[in-house]
Amino acid sequence: MSTTIAPSTETIESAVLDNGLRVFVKPDRRAPIAVSQIWYRVGSSYEQRGLTGISHLLEHMMFKGTARYPEGAFSEIVSRQGSRENAFTGRDFTAYFEILAADRLPVAFELEADRMANLDIRAEALETEREVVLEERRLRTDDRPEGRFLERYAAVAEAGTAYAHPIIGWADDINAIDEDDLRRWYQQWYAPANANLVVAGAVDPSEVFELAEAHFGILQGPQAAQPCDPRALVPPGERRVVYRDAQSRLTHLRIGYRVPSFATAETEDDAYALMMLATILDGGEGGRLTEALVRGSRQATVINASYNGMTRLDAEFTCHAVCPNTQTETLEQSLRSQIARLAAEPVSENELRRARSQLIADHFFSADDVFNQAMQIGQLEAIGAGWATFSAFEHKLQSITQGRLQAVAERYLKAENSVVGILSPIESDVKAV
Amino acid sequence: MELSIQHWCTDNGARVFFVARRGLPTVDSRIAFNAGSARDNTLPGLARMTSNLLLEGTAEQTAGEISQALEQHGARVEMRCGRDTADVNIRCLSHQTHLGPVFQTIGECIGGAVFPSDSVDRIRQRMIAGLAQESTAPMEKIEKGFTEAIFRDHPYATSPGGESDSLQAIDPQRLRSFHGRYYVGANTTVTLVGDLSRAQAERTAEQLVAGLPVGERASALTPVNPPSGRLVSRLPFEAEQTHVSIGGVSLPYGHEDHPALHLGCHILGGGGLTSILARRMRRERGLSYSSACKLTAGAAGGRFQMKTHVRNEALSEALSVLRASLRELLDQGADTNALELARENLLGSLPLQLASNRDLLERVATIGFHGLPLDDVQRFSEKLQQLDGEEVRAAMRRHLDPDLMATVLVGPELAISRVE
Structure with missing residues (x-):
């Protein structure tokens, strides 16, 4: 019995803007919707002790507003489009997304381009959000036996690598990070040259590239930095x-x-x-x-x-x-x-x-x-x-x-x-x- | 928002709902039996155990052989048993060389399950281990506590996963007779979504239910009733956070007030960061990572639930915010901006909920099982556009009475005993 598969899905197209932002488009026209995701190459594995959890905390702060779209305005605009939005932080990335009717893509680009360059990090907003993140940590880790176990397991399994600490960060680091730390992290990693824009759905690649140029093309930023990874022990031993x-x-x-x-x-x-x-x-x-x-x-x-x-x-x-x-x-x-x-x-x-x-x-x-x-x-x-x-x-x-x-x-x-x-x-x- | 659902019945009386969706060489399907835990009677867990054992053996094949037969074709089969239905969900490549043998095997299993005693013991142990796991998870504990509190003596009150004692008491004979009663054509709904023609869908559906006798449809469940008054249920659990649920019973599927109530609940605690609860609990006070309001329906009635989790010291403040937010909507209604925001979000997000084959399957299967009109999504959307603030408030007042709601708390004794 052989594995017979019908023809594959459509292909991916990509482009690079002058400022280094890379854009990827995967058309799929089964439904009139599109997903827009902006991926920054920074995550918990880019952090050191003292700043663990800063990528994730910054992800939360990205919803706290810019001069043009103050706190709440972003979510309200997105919400009125019938869009779902959220973000996620991993060991190797921080990503933000909108899922919406395909013809409303410009709204997502406008807002993401704005907060890529103009985030307003305020002390007061940070204090509230820090509490939210600590609640998230309790929910996922501190109050569950498996959560407590997996954090200890990773610390041993990944000892000596940048994957040893939790994505959400150690609680004392979450408590210690201040707005200057966050501003530096934002300036260092949130630049067009360190980001990838991915769009999938009922879209035309050339139109997406044009739209990306219009919204993100004007942004400037430093060249992409590289994370500084500790050299892992090989073999790690039993x-x-x-x-x-x-x-x-x-x-x-x-x-x-x-x-x-x-x-x-x-x-x-x-x-x-x-x-x-x-x-x-x-x-x-x-x-x-x-x-x-x-x-x-x-x-x-x-x-x-x-x-x-x-x-x-x-x-x-x-x-x-x-x-x-x-x-x-x-x-x-x-x-x-x-x-x-x-x-x-x-x-x-x-x-x-x-x-x-x-x-x-x-x-x-x-x-x-x-x-x-x-x-x-x-x-x-x-x-x-x-x-x-x-x-x-x-x-x-x-x-x-x-x-x-x-x-x-x-x-x-x-x-x-x-x-x-x-x-x-x-x-x-x-x-x- | 047309779904083009095609509908017919198989020879043995199963109702079939089908939507053709090309572009990906896959088929998503669900066989839903009106055989959820609401049919458990005196043995909580009976329905789910029956469902968990469907692929554990027929007169011809062992559990291992059945898994092999399905997995050689890359098929993914998952059993899910809730309060209303026991579902068999199948994902399969659409090419006939895969689809034919997979659906053949599933058909043989659901009709010819023999409930071998060694499998029964093994699945029982797995379910008991699942209960042990749940007892250490505050989210699972509150789910159980909340349904018990609001459904009380209704069959919905018990957890589909059962209890240790009742699971111990279930033997192969009980399972076979439950299977014989409820796994019959007349009690079955089949939903198919994906890369199929109508002719293929008809053949496929027949294949799936071929082994089922016609039988009889399960009788309608008694409607749920609200509790007679306000109650607080405290479930001690050592943790840094207390989990909170406040709510009560609500409307069954198909009720005419459903769109209005849905819109009202969306304003209060619907998706995203813009609802009243998300704003007050998270953005303004930093009390909680998530605070939401959920409205779910069932055949015999639904439930309304405000949910959150907060650090123990902030419990009392959180309870006040949740209760006051609901009270305010009931007394004054929503302001125009909030109403329009929620309406636009719900309307605009309808296409998102139907975008993947799997989401579409979920929606079509619900329409099929609960006998909703085939143009239900269209009707819902039209109704949403027409509703005004007063209609929303009136529907909320009719169906959500804070004096008939339960507050369920899962947290440390000290924290939960201090609040009302």
Whole structure:
């Protein structure tokens, strides 16, 4: 049975303005809407201790107004267009978006161009927004056992890299950042030459380029700066973090391997191979892990494997399981032998076919939402891999052989690259939940 | 805002709703059974467990073989069981070499599920683990507490995920009889959206429900009733924030006041940063990351809910802001600017809600299951344009009585015991 796919979606067009702003357009005319996303190449991995969380805090301040559009005016104008707007901060980017009727795109450009250059950072607004961010931190991290665990896990798993601290920042840094810090951060990173504008939807690329020139073309700014990354230890060595939490009622086991991303891989085939390996282990109820450890030995209640190669620095290949008891040792051994098996013997033809079909199908499913189409371009650009990375997606997946999968598993999925994280309830004698 | 929904019935009485959408080689579909947790009766969790076990085995195939059969084609299948419906959601590539075998397998499973006892035990353990997880998540705790408080003795009051005791009591026999009663053609709605012709859609729909007997439609649920008075429910949970929900029962799908009430709630706490609650709670006071008002409908009635989370010290202030904001809208109505802002936002955002195939599926499936007019979106949009401020206020006063609302608090004992 072969994987037959209909002709691919339309192509991406790009242009660069004189001031260095890069513009990407992906037409999709299934519905009369458009997504506009402006991506700044700055995120938590650009920060040092003392300023952690500043990218995210600045993202919040970007909604606090300019001289032309004071606080509230931006959101009100966008809202009257029936538009949805928001922003998100990651380790490698800070991005702002509007989703709106395609003919209203000029409104989004006008407002984004204005706040790229003219943000008014006021002390009073900062004090209110700092409280909002601290509430966000409590919601996502401080008040959830998994949130508390994952922050500790990342600090160990990413120790020595710029991914070790949380995107939202450590609470003491959030409290200490002042408006001068924010102004400097804004001036340093919010420049046309450090931004990518991505538009997807029912639009004509040449019209979008013209519109971008009209709104963003007049802006000036410094040349794009480079983040200063600490040199990571290679290999990082085997690490372990065991965290007992008074509120946790379940035991979680996580094993992560430091692996290349689409940006850091010597050859992108390695990144594709890692995607396929994760799909062979998981990719649904029919994957190896669920078959062997959930339906088979019942050592896990739920189990999954994932690889997210969309990172500027090295990525993580992760296995995560919820254990039916607090005895994680045997489960850890079983997981390790599943990993070892990937290097020791070739995957079957059936498994290979299943992984390819799933990844290709998921690629199309994700394109159903124009927001995702824009996200993909924005992320690939933000990490430095380039928007064209997935243009031969299907062909690439078909070309990865069983031998390559084995070699990649052997090279990267080994103990000296791994970290084990365990989250468990405090009473160590808790049996079933 | 025409959706061009096509509608017909299969040979065994399932209702089918179809929208052709070309341009992407995929099909999104949903089989919705009128078999949600409102049918649990004395065993909370029965409906969801039945739904979770649909792909766990037939007389011919094991769970592993079924997953393999679907995943070889890249299909994504997800079960969802809420209060009204148990849904099977399927995403599949539209080429016949994939679509045919995938829908064939799904059809065999939903008609011929055998509920093997080892799968029943495993899914039970997974659901019990899910309950343990929920008990450590304030957002899940408040969701449970809130529905219990407003729906009380109505079948909607229990959580679709069930309770540990009831999950323990469910055996394969119970599951088979629930399946036999509710998984029948007459109780089924199929929705298809995507890269299909009408002829393909007809074949596909027949294939999906082929294994179901005609059966009988489930009886209508009793409508929900408001509580008899104001109540406060306090659920202790050690945390730096207290989660707050204030609200009550509201309108079922299809009620004529729905557009007016929807607009009113949008003014109060609808999407984005411009609503009254977002402005007062977040922008002006920095009390909360998110504060919103949600109006949801169901077959037997809906719910109105103001939601937020605040640091413990600010709880009392937050409660005053939420209650006063609602009270003000009921007493004085919205000012013209706020009304127009909300109206323009709702009208302008309608195309956004129908843009992806998946969103379109959601909308069409709701229209289909709840028997709404096929031009529901059009009607909603026209009604929105006509409403004036007084109509909105009148509808809110008719259906949202603060004296019949519950306040539910999840937070540390000390913080939640100090407020009313």
